[in-house]
Amino acid sequence: MDAESDYVTTESKEAGGGDEGGESVVVENKPKEKKRKGGGLSRYILIRFLLIFPTIFILVTLVFFLMRATGDPITAALGGRLTPSQLQERIAEAGYDRPLIVQYGDYLWGVLHGDFGTTFTDHRPVLDILKLYGAGTLELVLFSLIVAFAIGIPLGMLAARYRDRWPDAVLRIFAILAYATPVFFLGLILKLIFSVNLGILPTSGRVSSQGELTMSKITNPSGLYFLDALRLGDTALLSDVLQHAVLPAIALGLLTGGVFLRLVRTNLIGTLEQPYIESARSRGVGENRLARKHALRPALIPVITVMGMQIAMSLGGAVLTETTFEWGGLGYQLSQYMQARDYVAVQGIVMMMAVIVAAVNFIVDIIAALIDPRVRY
Template sequence: MTATDEKGASAPSAPRRTRQRSSGGLGRYILIRFLLIIPTVLILMTVVFFLMRITGDPITAALGGRLTPAELAARRAEAGYDRPLIVQYLDYLGGVVRGDFGTTYTDRTPVSEILTTYGAATFELVAYSVVVALVIGVPLGMLAARTRDRWPDAVLRIVAILGYATPVFFVGLLLKLVFSVGLGWLPVAGRISTSGEITMSRILNPTPFYLLDALRLGDMALLRDVLSHAVLPAVALGILTGGIFLRLVRTNMIGTLEMQYIESARSRGVAESRLTTRHALRPALIPIITVMGMQIAMMLGGAVLTETTFEWNGLGYMLAQYMKARDYVAVQGIVMMLAVIVAVSNFIVDVIAALIDPRVRY
């Protein structure tokens, strides 16, 4: 066999080796990112556990002043809070592994039930808000990039600054005053109306997700009821992240539009709108996808204020209620669930970014 034959025979195997290395790199990257969720959640759970114990045991914090010293001592002994702190911590970790997060002291509700019921509401709110943020940030960011240094660009940059600088509770109150109290277009608070709750009660094996149950029931009036209650909270929370997305898209679109392959396409007569939407948008979205995990964490922080403002019964709303009641067992479980949501969201975002941009996993 000649050298040419040898070279020709070995050539087809090169793409296969590249694909195998790429596939192996992606699989290893996904596995490592998934395994990092465990120490992340464990560290935060440990920090929250010991911080909660600085002010004393949860029973004294929640029920102090309502029980006699003897009753408090009996309750503390029954719950095991008279044992060494490290033993309490190991017992708590064992319960978490079994899915037992404890029982609240103020209303005697299992924390796992609170996480299941109200976690779905927070998930729905964050999902709606991400949609609002993308609808606001991506098109307006593209427009700002195309009109760089002209008056639309200046106006949109000011809008972006106002969007992420204005407190979310202030935006929520303003939206309620205008669209609920003033115009009467949208509900003031809650996730669903009373009549909607009655309709929901007809569903067999209901889920905690109101939107999913409304779709299962096929009732358009109920679906409008659910979505109308979600509009104002989603907009109030989505504006914050939408302003950040707007600036990210603008900055990256400007950089992409100045690249050589864009100039080459422009010289061939490709329309500016096509250059923006078909050639420059995807590279500009990669940083947004990378940052989205961090923004979801910020949204969960903003969800506490948003849910309290709109009485949206999610984890943020319940966290505020249990903190006021000083029910640290409930607070501990809710904070841990929020940490899990953030960690899983970051994992999903990292996987999407790795699929779009292979440089991420090498």
């Protein structure tokens, strides 16, 4: 008998008190549901985690060969400062006269052992630079995400609430301006208004000179000034850190906040038109409660999904933001090393940013899978 047939027919016989006349009895069985293959949160997380490694490998490979497309790093960094014989001697010492594939293999081996090379301009291990300035960029991105959520979610809800009315039109124009305005231009405008004209916020840096002295007393600092100030319990230092972070966070956060605003508005409008929302509305549930309690969470799923891409954009914008505000992070250091043509340092910093983006996207995928089970399949 076919195991997947929808009906099973059983012949009843007259023997043993069966139905009279030997009539056939048709017993209807529901078709068995096939188990969904590939499901399960743990399997989904494992697959996403394993995908990080080929992603990083591809990024490392691209960065390496693109950097070498302009020639060897020593010629790029020191060309014109040394005589041709000195330059060739330095190239031979560093091993850049060997075949490119051999250099690539040595670079991969070094990366696997935590060796990203040494800068040519200041002779510092690239790994030390990543440790010292990576926390600064991470802190700036976190502050900017707080600004983005504080702007995008409530204003997106407000725009959806007043759909096709003047508040909606104003907020949509604001969102377009927010993500269309260049970060460096917005940063300069904010500095002119709040630092030069009003004099209420600092113009540059992560903390004041006095704050730097206080930070130097911390044992095993995390590099995140906000967290270190909390560890010390110094309210004056904490206020100093936050004052320096306000303008860079706003300049970078508005870029992402404008995207979040449009996404929340569009998805909230679509969610509010769903049948279960209409059913709740017919029972007398208020519009504000419908938006906050019933429609907001489904509307936030696309926002969380694109968060990884927005963080990647924030890291790109961090280069301009940190340069504008002289923020001590990887973006600022990257701009300095690019001007000096120190491609070994540039290669290490770009690769670290790529690793951060891959890791953040992995975390975002997990959050999206926890909120929306459909993502796992």
